[in-house]
Amino acid sequence: MAFELTPEQRQIRKVAREFAEGEVAPVAAKHDETCEFPAAIVQKLGELGFMGVLVPPQYGGAGLDYVSYALIVEELSRSDGSVGITMWAHNSLCANHINLFGTKAQKEKYLVPLARGEAIGAWGLTEPGSGSDAAGMKSAAVREGRQFVLNGTKAFITNGSVGRIAVVMAITEPALGSKGISAFILERGMPGFSPGQRYRKLGLHASDTSELVFDGVRVPEENLLGELHMGFVNSLQVLEGGRIAMAAMAVGLAQGALDATVAYMKQRTAFGKTLAEFNGLQGMVAEMATEIEAARLLTLRAAYLKDQGKPARQAASMAKVFASEVGMRAATRAVQLHGGAGYVTEFPVERIFRDVKLCEIGEGTSEVQRIVIARELLGFRA
Ligand SMILES: Cc1cc2nc3c(=O)[nH]c(=O)nc-3n(C[C@H](O)[C@H](O)[C@H](O)COP(=O)(O)OP(=O)(O)OC[C@H]3O[C@@H](n4cnc5c(N)ncnc54)[C@H](O)[C@@H]3O)c2cc1C
Incomplete structure (x- = not known):
């Protein structure tokens, strides 16, 4: 190996x-x-x-x-x-x-x-009324001759207002449930297609997150992406790669928190010693570093499986849920180890603490990742 x-x-x-x-x-x-x-x-x-x-x-x-x-x-x-x-x-x-x-x-x-x-590209699956249950969407595209007429709203879309190109999912055959959803490519400037409100968020402030609004958008049939009705099924494959990326993001944020903490512990003194000299605090950073390395290995393993063309759904979910929870723990400890300095904006750990929370929510929450892992283990079909 x-x-x-x-x-x-x-x-x-x-x-x-x-x-x-x-x-x-x-x-x-x-x-x-x-x-x-x-x-x-x-x-x-x-x-x-x-x-x-x-x-x-x-x-x-x-x-x-x-x-x-x-x-x-x-x-x-x-x-x-x-x-x-x-x-x-x-x-x-x-x-x-x-x-x-x-x-x-x-x-x-x-x-x-x-x-x-x-x-810049955006991708819209989530809606105001459907996130974890993404197939419960309401956006619909009705065929009219050589076009589809698209109506609906997407929620929480990264790059939603800065993106020029968006891939969006909409119902094309309501009776077929998740097998009746198709993907379409939209371009900024198509009449009826606009970003809705831009969200103010807990963290990731410099990332653009907005609604996407479709008000009778006439999408030419050549912008149907993939086979008709296969948009949701194809999305699951797209999400697999996305979860590996989210895991890598969590590892990066956690590593940033650890780097800042190590530097701080070497220069901050208390009771005549640097924080780095306290045994109990050494144990905390040692655990952070060990968990981050484990998260990195799970993430790279999932990426390696993708590169080999091997099944990676479970590996991607394992990497995502583990790395995001490691990231949150690492950021919490980093703030703690900075004391009051960790609670103010002068040090990066305050920002990381807010940013990393998203890793437990986006691309399928931690609860959803556990469902994906358990389904594979127990042999249920998604
Ligand atoms: C900053 C940001 C960026 C995002 N970017 C995008 C994007 O680019 N494109 C996109 O399509 N979406 C995007 N999302 C949406 C994101 O994927 C969803 O928010 C996420 O999937 C959760 O859906 P929800 O918000 O509807 O929560 P809900 O589905 O309402 O979940 C609420 C709670 O219930 C739990 N829950 C739900 N169902 C179950 C179940 N069956 N079993 C156990 N627990 C359950 C959840 O785990 C969660 O704790 C983004 C979100 C944010 C905040």
Whole structure:
């Protein structure tokens, strides 16, 4: 069993780390404070090939593997979770759905600008009335000649108001339940398609999260993505990769919390010693580091299975639920180990504590991940 990254994967991690430390970390606190979308950083991510990581070069992407992708997401999130989620929602959800199920013409028209970072992508499954029970959506697309007329609202969509291209799911045959949902590619500017309200959030302030509103949007039939009625089924495959990315984001945030805590413990003194010299506190950081390493290994294992073309649904859910809960524990401990300094915005652990909570909620909550894992274990069909 090989635990080593290839020289190429190590090089990619180095590039991502240098970029994150040099360009993302210095402005993370400011973007969090102002809720400013990191547009300049996203443009540079495009220049680095990080907006089309998994997309083949023929469609403008970097054509890298999932392990490399997980490393990039981890490094970006280690410096700023908002940049991490902006990048991976675009890659894993929007671009990857088109990459996996799009026609050649759809890839040429939509995937190329996404992969080059010329357009930001969003992906809409969740609705105001349906999240964990995503197939319980209300948005519907009714065929009229060579078009579908789309009505409904999506909720909590990452890149919803900054995105130019969106993949959205809607009911096309109500009688068929989850087998009667189709995916469509929408473009900003289509009449009737608009972002609704932009949410104010607990954390990830620099990430854009908004509604998507469809008011009689006339979608040409060539924008049907994948087979008719297969949109929800295909979404489950898309989510598998998304959960690996979310796990990598949680690992990155946790590592950021640990890095900050180690540095703080070496310089903060109490009772004539540095915090680093207290045995009890050493135990706390040792546990943090051990859990983070376990979460990283689960995440890279899930990514490796994807690269091998092996079943990865259970592995992705295991990585996601474990890494996100490790991330939350690490952030809580990091704040505790900073004392009062952990509760104020001067130190990054306060931001990480707020940002990492999303990892237990988005892409399927921790409860939903446990259901996915148990179904595989016990042999139930999804
Ligand atoms: C910042 C942010 C970004 C997001 N980005 C996107 C995006 O880009 N695209 C997108 O489509 N969605 C996105 N989401 C939506 C996200 O995926 C959902 O919020 C999530 O799946 C949970 O759905 P919900 O909010 O409707 O919660 P609910 O489904 O209402 O769940 C409420 C609670 O009930 C529990 N629960 C529900 N059903 C069960 C069950 N069967 N068994 C046990 N417990 C259960 C849940 O675990 C949770 O604790 C985003 C959300 C946020 C906050």
